[in-house]
Amino acid sequence: MTSAPSSPDAPLDPARAAQIDEVVSRARAAAEAFRRMSQPEVDRIVQAMVVAGLESAVELAGIATEETGFGVFEDKVVKNFVATEFLWDYLKDKKTVGVIAEEPERNLQYVAEPVGVVMAILPVTNPTSTVLFKAIVAAKTRNAILFRPSPRAIRCALATVEILRKAGEQAGLPPDALQVIPDAPREVTHHLFHHPDIDMIWTTGGPKIVQLANQAGKPCISVGPGNAPVYLHRSCDVRGAVVDILISKTFDASVICPAEQTCVIDEPIYGATVAEFQRMGARLLTADETERLAKVAFTESGEPNIAAVGQSPRRLAELAGIALDGDPDAVKVLLAPLPSELGALGAHPLVHEKLMPVLGLVRSPNEEHGIRACELVTERGGLGHTSAVYARDPDVVDRYARAVRTGRILVNAPTAVGALGGIYNSLTPTFSLGCGTWGGSMTTENVNYRQLLNVKAVSRRMTPPQWFRVPSDTYFNA
Secondary structure, three states: OOOOOOOOOOOOOHHHHHHHHHHHHHHHHHHHHHHOOOHHHHHHHHHHHHHHHHHOHHHHHHHHHHHHOOOOHHHHHHHHHHHHHHHHHHHOOOOOOEEEEEEHHHOEEEEEEEOOEEEEEOOOOOOOHHHHHHHHHHHHOOOEEEEEOOOOOHHHHHHHHHHHHHHHHHOOOOOOOEEEOOOOOHHHHHHHHOOOOOOEEEEEOOHHHHHHHHOOOOOEEEEOOOOEEEEEOOOOOHHHHHHHHHHHHHHHHHOOOOOEEEEEEEHHHHHHHHHHHHHOOEEEOOHHHHHHHHHHHEOOOOOEOOOOOOOOHHHHHHHHOOOOOOOHHHOOEEEEEOOOOHHHHHHOHHHOOOOOOEEEEEEEOOHHHHHHHHHHHHHOOOOEEEEEEEOOOHHHHHHHHHHOOEEEEEEOOOOOOHHHOOOOOOOOOOOOEEOOHHHOOOOOOEOOHHHHEEEEEEEOOOOOOOOOOOOOOOOOOO
């Protein structure tokens, strides 16, 4: 969730425009200084930033929870760990300066260059971990980066950047390579979108801000909203799948965009799966309770209700007027039964992304229906992002993978942390999940350092193939 600019033609006060121009000018100078640095110099800077971010992970998680008012403190700490220590484990041996790869048999070398000045749009849902991730990746690739935080998470961005900036500059980071432009007015974003000294826009947010970023006429790395479906095939390990999904869906109160949103369950295992969810602390809603919750989860315009985002099941029940038996704080997730008929499913508000511990349930009569239902869920705001399938039958996995259009298809693994890479799988660690052309992005990959490099191919002359002949009547005038 990121606040989107209202109009790309909105004017900016000339005095403020001049101030913004000065910030960008300083970033340009920093980028030019960064470009002259060696790999060892860059790696010392990156390591210093990683250590500073790691040491401040708990402090920054507290700021994020306090300022945004949602999520789970302990899980935000984990996300900050992923964005520092896990990221460092992946980046530390990567070459990003000079010759980064060679193909001797083809007489080719690949030489890395930075992008320049990057404008980074930040989400309110991951307000410190995303800054840590993007700043460290930018430093690894010798790029200056300007952060535009959500108006609801300005203090998060300022605190995180200050920690990283101080540590980085002590290790040699060029001054002004890390900056925050905290102005709430959307006109500032429009001004930056079209600024001649901004080389790339790196957007983490919803479809509106992604669309506006893509319309700015600059190279963009854009990621879209998540609306991850998960298909439980009759061949799956029910108990294992339920544990995975509960761990994932409760992580940071489900404000992390790859979290499971709708669980499609084959008919033969539906009853056992729901019973296992309930045994593990989930609360199954009635049809009436589901409709009441839907009115709380979204506004009349269909936007997520900020009062419900990242709230506990107890708080969501209070908002919807739902009575929870026993200890309300023991409820982990609210299970919302959704229609099996695909037309009705597609029209239900709770088929959309739910940034809260609410999981839609769909009873599926067969495999064809189950896969199609998952396709439909992604078409309601999650194309290109993330999906999952639980099955012991490899043919089912293959059919699911061919059908569902998401950049990440996780097999027998939770999506919330699994999609970020490096924990449940070998995906590249990231907090920037490409959604491909389906989601308005340039890539379906887990975005990391490669996307922030210009790579030059140095091609040395080879002996022409023997079949190549210049026509005998070809001649050149002196």
